Amino acid sequence: MKSVIPMAIQETFVKHFGEKEWPLVLKKAGFDPDNVFYGHRDTPDEKVVALLGAIMELKSMSMKDLSDAFGDHWVNHFAAKHYFAFYQRARNAKEFILKMNEVHDKIGSKVDGSKPPKFTFEEKPDGSLEMGYISDRNLIDLVIGLVKGVGKKFNETIHVTKLSESLLKLKFEG
């Protein structure tokens, strides 16, 4: 996975817990404690997952809480700073989420070795959205955290229900 993801995981950790224990997280996850992530390089998927696992263990955090913290940081700080152009054309959370295939495809075509996730969308008559997640990485909890981050960005509450490991139901509250 592109190292922008572990970079943002590191920033999320440091924001919440400070710098001191970060080398411990790296060590626990099998990295050199002095490791530096470079966004354009690749980090093996299993090592990114190991990083999340190390934080959960060290901080007794659930995957849900870590995903919510990461989703908020990614959408409202990291991507908002590094990929701000993608934010300019959406007027609300739903429009932004509906653009996620376009966003990930654009990045995928620009970045060598990128294997971004894909999404399916089914808009329901009541305004809700069924969102399918297609990726062999199986990180649906991260998707939930990211969706909630998008809600915060647009000052909306999004009620997210996990229908399966690859399908979410999103209800938007303005």
Ligand code: HEM
């Ligand atoms: C402007 C906002 C966003 C940008 C620029 C962005 C970009 C990226 C990039 C570069 C990756 C790494 C891909 C790779 O290495 O192959 C990634 C992964 C991922 N993105 Fe996004 N993303 C954004 C928002 C979102 C949102 C809102 C969601 C969910 C609703 C999402 C879901 C994911 C997931 C789950 C992954 C992990 C990889 C996987 O599951 O296969 N992203 N994203």
